[in-house]
Structures are given as C-alpha cells and as structure tokens.
Amino acid sequence: MSDDMDIKDKAAWDAAERVADYEHGWSSDIETDFAPKGLTEDTVRFISAKKNEPEWMLEWRLKAFASWKTMTPPDWAKLNVPPIDYQDAYYYAEPKAKPKLGSLDEVDPEILRIYEKLGIPIAEQKLLAGVEGGEDGGLPQPRVAVDAVFDSVSVATTFRAELERAGVIFRSISEAIKEYPELVKKWLGKIVPMHDNYFATLNCAVFSDGTFVYIPEGVRCPMELSTYFRINAENTGQFERTLIIADKGSYVSYLEGCTAPMRDENQLHAAVVELVALDDAEIKYSTVQNWYPGDAEGKGGIYNFVTKRALCQGRNSKVSWTQVETGSAVTWKYPSCVLNGENSVGEFYSVAVTNNYQQADTGTKMIHNGKGSRSTIVSKGISAGHSNNTYRGLVRVAPNAEGVRNFTQCDSLLLGSLSGAHTVPYIEVRNPSAQIEHEATTSKISDDQMFYAMARGLNTEEAVTLIVNGFAKEVLQQLPMEFAVEAQKLLGISLEGSVG
Amino acid sequence: MLQITNLHANVGDKPILKGLTLSLNAGEIHAIMGPNGAGKSTLGYVLSGRPGYEVTEGEVTFNGQNLLDLEPHERAAAGCFLGFQYPVEIPGVSNVQFLREALNAQRKNRNEAPLSGAEFLKVAREQATALGMDMDMLKRPVNVGFSGGEKKRNEMVQMGIINPALAILDETDSGLDIDALRIVGDGINRIMRRPDKAVLLITHYQRLLDYVKPDFVHVLADGRITRSGGPELALELERDGYKELAA
Helix, strand or coil: CHHHHHHHHHHHHHHHHHHHHHHHHHHHHHHCEEECCCCHHHHHHHHHHHCCCHHHHHHHHHHHHHHHHCCCCCCCCCCCCCCCCCCCCCCCEHHHHCCCHHHHHHCHHHHHHHHHHHHHCCCHHHHHEEEECCCCCCCCCEEEEEEECCEEEEEEEEEEHHHHCCCCCCHHHHHHHHHHHHHHHHCCCCCCCCCCCCCHHHHHHHHCEEEEEEEECCEECCEEEEEEEECCCECCECCEEEEEECCCCEEEEEEEEECCCCCCCEEEEECCEEEEEECCCCEEEEEEEEEECCCCCCCEEECCCCCCCEEECCCEEEEEEEEEEEECEEEECCCCCEEECCEEEEEEEEEEECCCCCCCEEEEEEECCCCEEEEEEEEEECCCCCCCEEHHHHEEEEECCCCCCEEEEEEEEEECCCCCEEEEEEEECCCCCCCCEEEEEEECCCCCHHHHHHHCCCHHHHHHHHHHHHHHHHHHHCCCCCHHHHHHHHHHCCCHHHHH | CCCEEEEEEEEECCCEEEEEEEEEECCEEEEEEECCCCCCHHHHHHCCCCCCCCEEEEEECCEEEHHHHHHHHHHHHHCEEECCCCCCEEEECCCHHHHHHHHHHHHCCCCCCCHHHHHHHHHHHHHHHCCCHHHHHHHHCCCCCHHHHHHHHHHHHHHHHHHCCCEECCCCCCCCCHHHHHHHHHHHHHCCCCCCEEEEEEEEEEECHHCCCCCEEEECCCCCEEEEEEEEEHHHHHHHHHHHCCC
C-alpha cells in the first residue's frame, strides 16, 4: 500500500513542479487572463484565438454556439436547479489568475482537514491547494501519468517520453487539435454529437481544454493515465473535453480525480467525455468526484452537468465506467455505452453519495446494437440529510441485436428519515432473444449494525464509513488501487454528521 | 474491576433494571441467571452503552472510571467487550477488515500504535485456529450466512483478538450444539480465565457452566439481584427452577 502512496506522491510532485514552472513559460504573449464576462460569439472566438486553433475548429465551435442559442436545458431529471445566468459567468480563465500560496498554512483549514482525512500526501496537498513547489526527496519510479487541468488550461503532462516509446499519445486536447488534427476530426463529436443535449452543445462551443489519448493498435498502455481536474477561479465555468481512442486490440485505464476548494458561488461544470474502442480494445475509465457540494444549508456548490459516452465500435470491444460521486450540489451524469460491436461489453459501476441538500440524478445508458453484446450495471446510491439521489438508467436492445444480455442491480441505502432514493429504470427491448435482469433494493443502516460496530470500538463516523463501504464494495473493488483507498475514506467524509 | 451500584434503567418509558447492585473483581467469573424478561440482556446493553437504554439512577464504575460517562466505543477501548446474543450481519465487510479496524480504533483511543496487517493476521489466525474456525470464514462478510453456532464462535474469535479486560457475554451458549458449546466454553476459559480479567456470563441454563466454572452465581429477577451464591446455586436453579428461587 505504501508503494501506491509513494507513486502518487511522485506524480503529484511532478505536476506541482510543472505548475510552479508555469509562470516562466506562458504569459509572454497573453494579455488577458479572463475572457470577458458573458457568452457571445465573441467569447467563442476569443477562446479559439487564445488557443491558436485552426479555422475548422473555430467553425465547429461557432456552429455549436449557434445551435446552443436555440436549445433549452433538459427538464426531465429529478433535479431542482435554479435558472443559471449564462451571461453572468466567465468562460475562460488562465491558471495564472489563481492566487499562488506560499505554504499550506495559507490554505483554508477546512480544506486541509479534508486532505488530512483523505490521507493525501503533503506534496499532493500542495498541488491540490495550489501551493508553489514543495519539499520531498528519494522519489520512487512513478507509474501514474498525470495531466493536470488547472482551471482551463492543461499545464502539465508527465511521463510523456515513456508513453511515446509505447506509441501512446497523451496530450491536452488543445495540443492534439494542432498536432493530430486528422485523429481529432475523425472522432470529435462522433460519439457525443454536437447537438446531443444543451450542455454538450455548450461544451462544444466553449470547451477550454481537456485530455486526448490515443492508444495504437495492439498496445497495452504501460501505466495508468490520470487527470486531476480542478476548478479554482471564482465564477469560471469549466468545460472540459476528453477524447480517448483505443485502437484495435489495445488497452488503457484512465483515472479522473477531482477536488475543488470551498466557494460560495455556484459554479457550472459541463464536461464532455468521448471514448471509442475498436476491435478487441478495452477502456477502463474511473472517476472519483468530490467537488464542493455546498454547505450544510445547501448554499453554494458545483453544478455538474456531464455527458460521458463510449462507443464500443469494434468486435469484442469493452468499456467499463466506474464512478464514485460524492461531491457537487447538483449531479446530472449518465456515462453510457453504445454497443455497436458484435460481442462488445459495457459496464457501469457507480457509487453516488448525497448528503445535506445535494441532488444527484445519475445512471447510465446501455444501447445494444451489436449481436451478442452484454452489459452490467451496478449502482449503489447512498442518501443522507435532506438530499435526493436518483438512479436513472436505460437498457435498449435494437431489433436485429440477437443474444443480448444485461444485468442491472440498483441498491439504495438511506441514512436518516429526510433523504430520498429513487430508481427509474427504462427498458426498451425490440429483440425477443434478449435476456434482461433487473434487481433493486432499498435499505437503511440499522441501529443493530451501528451498535455492533461501536461496541467493538468504532466511533459513530467510523461505523458509518465501514458499513457504507461494505454496501458499496462491489463498485469500490472495481477501482484501481490508487483510487480505492482514497474513495473509501471519501465516502465516510461525505457522510459526516449524517448519523447520530 | 466492575462496580454496579443501585442501577436503574429504562427502555423507552419502561423500567427494566430496578436497583441492581453487583461487584466483580479481577480474576472472577460471575454468572447471571434468570427467567425471560428479568433484564439480563438489558444489563449487557446498559453496560455497553447502547442508545435507547437510559440509566435513571445509580452508578457503574470500571477500574475506578465512571463507565456511564463513556461512549460505546470508549467503553470498548477501556476494555469492555460485549458478546452479542444475536450477532449482527454487516454485508460487504469482511471479518478481518471489521476486526482490524475495530482493534486499531481501540488502540488509537488508548494512544497505542496500530497493528500492521501482518501482525493482525497473525493474532487473528491464532484465535481462529484455537476456536476451530476456518481462516476462510474470517475473510467472509461479518456474520453473513453464518449459522447460529458459527456466529457465536465468531464472537469468541473476536473476543480473543480484542483481548478485553472484561467480557460481558449475553447468552453466548444459546443456539449451540454440545460440541460447539465445549469449544466456546474452552475459548472463554482460555481467553478470560486470568488473574487480570473478569467475566459476566449471562445465561439461561446451567449447561455452559459445566464448561466455564463460575466463581459466583447470581439470580436476576424483576430488575435486581435476588440471590447470590457459589456454583452450587446454578445446580439448585437447574433442579428447582427460577420461580422457587427468585421469590
């Protein structure tokens, strides 16, 4: 276990160094740090110009923006979101705008307390909190490549050389647009179409940066790829764009980890993640999301409207989504798989925790177009406080998709008597050979379980954490080791004050 | 070690314990016997601090400390162990994980260093082996799918690993066949029959006392101790029933 922490330390250290270096590398030809407040065609042009994008990219953005103006936000989710004033936000911020801190002493003690409880190494705490530099020695060989997205610009990628030897392309999406335009053009907007939904279209117009990954044919990516997403500048919407292409017979595991500092303003986040797996390729995509959920009264917190979709295009291709969602005031997120390939496999493993006044409407779509395609959905929802937690999932089988199988399990755990758990499965089967199973349970943490654990020496919080982790175990064990330990602690922290 | 003085306790509005006084010294095993509804399980829960069991009068000291002031987990860390009549299932949490976290939480509470995984597994393996429990069972979720006898045996393995100063064992013999009864009895003797430890054995029947010889036997009826004596009292109860003696 200690090895894993060392690895994270090293990765974080490297990224922290890059961030510290940043000041010397970028600002010379950039005059403004922010795009002017509001959202117009000029904003879109500004963003594109800042990034020196080719003409085709700007045109693509403008087309999306024109569409977006005619669209309306989706209203079918079980979410109560106040109207968002899209003109009262910034759409582009350079990381330089973020205050640099001299030491951890200057960081909000509440944030430090959470880092401490998560067991995040000091070097990584400094990275996360935006402290310059750090002290560390004797660094071991890293195994996690980090692409740190601070605010809107990807400022650090590491381990590029080793990845390049393997032929893996791991870039910020801005770089990829310039360096690999053909690959980007071929797939960008092909998995999540430009007009897919209000938030995805908005992202197309104003996406700031994100990650691009290409794994060539037959290559097993030699390390876990990781992006730390951060939202730092006040009032800056985050519009990340991720595109991962797994060519024939390749494999990649991608980790997306998120933390955010305390903010009173609601912050909009509308990311788009597109994955494509060709013949015999496999992508494992893991997320731990703990953005600021708002305070105990429901004030503040991130609005998280994410569109994540995978195209299992090839025969025997496989995509596995694993998510641990504990943060954000509002979560609207349905990582999905379009299973076009014969015998392709889609998996969705999810733990969603809501506490206080958080709202989550999350789930998946498994679209079975390919013969013999299979999918597994395991969703664990945990609701506490006054929160509402909805699983919403679609399993669709096309008329000529023979021999499709799906297994769905949705379990809800309620803490206290004021929270809500909802399960909304949609099943559309147009081929009689399909085998679809759906299991659902709702339970509460019992007083007996709590007292049993406490009589053995655990305090209230430790007992809740233990029981909740047991409840979520099937999902947590899907996470790569780097994430599993942190995720377990995170569940406990998210539920602080919800029992006893 | 444990001094209970004039203890009154309610469950909800209902008085269950009505002036119970009892004293345990280190090195002693006390059996508490009594009819259904006398307050035997309530005594165990009150001593362990279960929410919902309200002490209305009296005091309890444990090694000179006011036990009633402590939270349940603090009582565990102070050295009190409750063996449950109905051990609880915790799905998805292995016995090993549960016990290691519990033990290390206790150690942390006592300002002791946590046991490493290897150190813990060594202790766990010793205790499981001594109680004839397969290591595989230790890796299974806590009490999930265990038979009644396995659950009780698991309680004893937990007691062995936690190694408390005081064990309050609530009908540990119920649901056990003869072989399991002997194994559990041997376990109690091996773990707890020591000059620095004490046991409060709550039971309906004399049969466990064939294996665990008590130093004192008390009759608990209608919320208080009505009679105390040596091991012969248990035999008398077995012969004449509670009705005769409780009066």
